[in-house]
Amino acid sequence: MATLREAIERQTALALACGALHPIETAHTFIDDGGMRFYVRVAGNLARKEAARLTPQTVVASGSQPPRDPFLPYEPDLFVGDLTPTHVALLNKFNVIDQHLLIVTRRYEPQEAVLDAADFTALIAALREIDGLAFYNGGAAAGASQPHKHLQMVPLPLAGEGPHVTPLEALLGSAQTVHGARPIAIVPGLAFRHAFARLDLGRGKGITDDAVHVALDCYRALLDAAGVPAIDVGGVAHQGAPYNLLVTRQWMLVVPRTAECVEGISVNSLGFAGSFFVRNAAQLQTLTQLGPMTALERVSVAR
Incomplete structure (x- = not known):
């Protein structure tokens, strides 16, 4: 039986060959800020992704018609495998990072719904096979681009070289316990x-x-400590505020959010791990002048 990594590699080759997968070419640089070495990818060509946003299947025909759910049905050429009875693994169609995996619910669930045992069963199944960074963008203000519930995972290291950790690891050794019960x-x-x-x-x-x-x-416990309440929406627990969740085999982090962009630069969970994506040289200059740490502060809740 093929491992998850083997399945990802096999499906990546097939999806590239048939044109279903559209990697975004990038150059990269580093910005040292706040004790972290941030890895910044700079897009080389976004033409295909921009064109895809204008295809008939993604355009809303009228105000009463919702946008198409890309996961119902999902593209067969992006299907990696069944993770659990409730979740499938798909390739990210427009990937910036190689082997970027989507962990998607088989049936529609809203992205703002609080994660449950089924979500963590699928997440752990993926992390047990691949030493990676799993993350969840809780709501549009946290960087979520699709309303259908999906977690994501990218292999470590994020920089493609160096220690098998995230840039954030440079700061984690100084973590201070604030809640004794947990x-x-x-x-x-x-x-x-x-x-x-x-x-x-x-x-x-x-x-x-x-x-x-x-x-x-x-x-x-992290949601509670970070001030992200759960609220009832039609009998289903939903997040009371946008947030990002980062999970590795060794730790978990929750960050509440207030905005999706800073100076036009989109920030999702990967930014808090130490990895930014910018669309062009102008955005790179903006991020360099602003500083990645300041960028994170401006899209987050003050401590």
Whole structure:
């Protein structure tokens, strides 16, 4: 039986060959700021992605007609495999990072719904096979571009070279516990509101109820500590504020959000891990002058 990584590699080759996958070519540079070395990708050509936004299937014909859900049905050529009975793994059609995986609910669920045990079962299944960074953009203000619930995962390292960690790891060693009942911590180098916790999702091959409950309980505690309430919407728990979630095998981080962009630069979960994507040289200059840490502060809640 093929591993998840083998399935991703095989499907990537097939999707490239048939034209279903459209990687965005980038150059890269580094910006040192606030004790982190941020990895910044600069787009080389966005023409195909821009054109795709204008295709008939993505255009809303009238104000009463919602935009098409790209995951119902999903493109067969982007299908990597079944992760669990409730989630499938798909390739990100317009990927900036190689082997960028989408973890998508089989049935429609709103992106603003609070993550549940089924979501964490699928997330852990992916992380057990691939040492990566999983993340969730909770709402449009947090960088979510689709309303259908989906987590995402990219392999480590984010820079494609160097230590097998995220740039954020440079600050995590100084994390200070603030909630004794559960080891919730803050990271002194992060000037915006957040909640951080260490955990171990890498042991064992099977997905046990205990592992799922530990991750789910940690997530709920982080939301609470970060000031992201759960609200009832039609009998389903939804987030009461936008936020980003980052998860590796070793830790979990929640960051509440106030805005999706700063100076026209979109910021999603990857920004808080230390990875930015800018569309052109002008945006790179803006980010360099502003500073990545200041950019993160301006789209987040003050601590």
